[in-house]
Amino acid sequence: MVTCLLAGLLSSAMAQAAGVPSQVTATASNSVTVFYYTKTSNWSRYLIHYAPTGGAWTTVPGVAMEAACTDWVKRTIDLGTATGLAATFNNGSGTWDNNGGNNYALGTGTITVKDGVIAHSDPCGDGGTTPSPTPGTQATVFYSTRTVGWSTVNLHWQPAGGAWTTPPGTGMEAACPGWFKRTVDLGTATGWTATFNNGSGTWDNNNGSNYALRAGVSTVKDRVVTANAADPCAGYQPDTTAPSTPTGVAASADGVAVVLMWEPSTDNVGVTGYQITRTGGSRGTVVANTGSTVYSDANLEPNTRYAYTVRALDAAGNVSAASATASATTGEAPPVADATAPIGTDPRKDPIYFVLTARFNDGDSSNNRGGSQHVRSGNAANDDPMFRGDFKGLIQKLDYIKGLGFSAVWITPVVLNRSDYDYHGYHGWDFYRVDPRLESAGASYQDLINAAHAKGMKIYQDVVYNHSSRWGAEGLFTPTVYGVRDNQWSWYYDAKQEGFEYDGLTVDPASGKSYYNGDLWSTTEPAGNTCLNWGRPTGAFSPEGYTIYNCQWPSPTSGMFPKQYYHNCWLGNWEGEDSRSCWLHDDLADLNTESAVVQNYLIGAYNKYIDMGVDGFRVDTAVHVSRVMWNRHFLPAIYERVTRTWGADKAANFFVFGEVGAFVNDKWNRGSVNHSAQFFTWKDRQEYSADDATAVLEGYNHENNLGTGNQPTSTNAFLNGNSYHAPDHSRFSGMNIIDMRMHMNFGSAQNAFWNGKDSDDSTNDATYNVVYVDSHDYGPNKSGERYTGGTDAWAENMSLMWTFRGIPTLYYGSEIEFQAGKRIDCGPTCPLATTGRAYYGDHVAGSVTASDFGVVSSASGQVADTLQQPLAQHLQRLNQIRRAVPALQMGQYSTEGISGEMAFKRRYTDAASGVDSFALVTVTGSATYTGIPNGTYVDAVTGDRRTVTNGTLSVAAPGKGNLRVYVLDLGGANAAPGRIGTPGPYLK
Structure with missing residues (x-):
């Protein structure tokens, strides 16, 4: 699979390295040279059809x-005053590569397009900027890509005493699997300095020190330089073997989209991707590329038959034969809005409001559904169906959330669920379909994303990779269970209705149920059944006294679930290896995430939502998938798709944060590194076997043996004295985390503060931690109740979260202490109205308009009363202060030289934008700061001004829940903002 890591993962320290720009870009120019890879297309002619930004398209089919050089064609285009262009490629005879219908967004300078991947590189020469010393000493460098996963490598270099190449440097050639090579002429120099990049904004500059190389042959592998090295590709025979032909290709239409699936191909080295060829419709033949075995082809013509073939590719450019053709006919085009791009700003700027969509606000009662447990749960008696809130209701109250000051909304999973009690979204049945119980006419999921973006707000989608519903995953595997419509069970099993398809919303006319199950069971043993003892009585009985049969309920140990798709055991040890490889619960069928078929099913599904423009993913049960699989497959696939669809800048700030359920108070989860949250923020430190099932065991055992004392450490969250330093993200996995340690320790704010600090050196960058007090699962100390510490304690918690490192996050309703002390979840054994997942819509009834974040211009009805509650007003002002002080959003911190219970200093600097923000914070108690910069400090809460001449500032205790934020006034754009907002119930 072609991978493209998050832009900036290796580039954080690059500003310290001579010759390396603060961000990789093409050379400033009014022209672009586009190279297009030919080996996998093998056309007789190549044309580029393009339009400069703001300009007109060339006449079809474009220019030749x-x-x-071998396997590449090029075209240099004068852009005039444009800063880039949109482009497609074709063979002049009706076959097009238009990036899956998205066109290619290209900038300036030298750009490659290879199998759908864009990079800044010159694959044929020196980029026109290689230093020109006197011909003489030769140097060859090999660069290993095995752990970085790059498909393009540039060498940016400087001979001793000479000039640097122009970024991004000189393209390197693939020498053998896992190695790229380049030979340079040093002239009279005997040494040289080098950095490497992938042409898409990711740099390896040896942590800001650059690589010091000598003449002769050198290798650079995982930051280790070997001089006078042996050729790592010696004896390598070029790979000329094509992958196997894809089989099992199937196409299905959904409106004007077609979803294509197939079985993975095999290769003697490794399959890197697939090439899809589509015919049909008025657009001619179209070629597209994907790294998955699932491809979504959207925005097609209605009522049109399309045919598809698939070829497999490998890294050497070998192409398999075409698969058998699969066809599908599209239907009518639904009235769905076009996707809007992710906002793409630093996620640390955005406080998060977390909602259970189905329980937040009901905008359309026609999609309310109670499910099979409606009466038993007691919900019917309260006229409170489990599916009640929806996207329409959330759209209606975005101004409420914005008015509180939140600029990101985390929503529970949107995929179609299937279980007896599935309103929460974590029992996914069809990962490729949005649950209709959440959508309405004019209020689709796309409409929600677009509406949020129009208000400057982000949408973070909850996603699940670990498990599906107990009934399997539509399009992957769905088991058939034993059932019988006899005098005991006819009430439960619905008669099969040919042509009726479960969608959670539509009512089966025969049974009168929206939770129809007639497609899930059979009395006759189905062909190919693998479940043991089909239909035989077990000897057990249901609570009603009914006979229980073998294979009647989904189980991992009955043989019902093939190992290709699901793990086949029950979890026994939450801190053992089986927490990754076994079922947590019978409603959570544990997917075999080491299987290529499963990987591609999940990757293809979540590509769909990336393409819709979501701003990030909250990853449910992340700890139950091996870190090796996250690093090897799922995280690279996420960032590759964001880069491909929306560009590297958007990918750099696409926010992925995982739930690593370490529900303990200590730094490491009962001593197990594999089950600790911070562990998942790091890349793997060594290579494991190519076989994924073997690799996850090797990774587990390796890290388990190293233990807690041999884990990597980081200073990314910490100031160096009073100075901000460029963080080192070179070993960042791409997954941030929910701060489980602070969450568990919020018995008091002070306890959370000190425990959080203690874990920050083991987290790659704790300034990205998502911090909350309670959630839809637990309260502090793994309490089963919503937080019940009282209003003053809540105010103190909020004051800490909104000023300390990390991203403050609030579970819906906490702004009014909604359902405080109530049991968070009891399943269908009690009414939802009595739990922490109660319906919130009554509290936001009425109208509300936000003129800015934390600023409400008008409100009426119950929502106006809600916004007047003390914690709601506290939040508004906290958000106003945080948005005005960059140090509180993105700054590193320190407690050095500071006395006080919850006192710290924070700083953030960015030379490119001219930002320098330094703040002193104390929550509740007094503090004294020593060794701080002299100057004038202004408190953002009171406006109090202090002049420091001896490096010391003392602050009196502001009181419970109150705080002080003294901002250093540096003048100009970095002047202290003064008092922000008006005094409230706590900030005064």
């Missing part, structure tokens, strides 16, 4: 490209 010229031969550049």
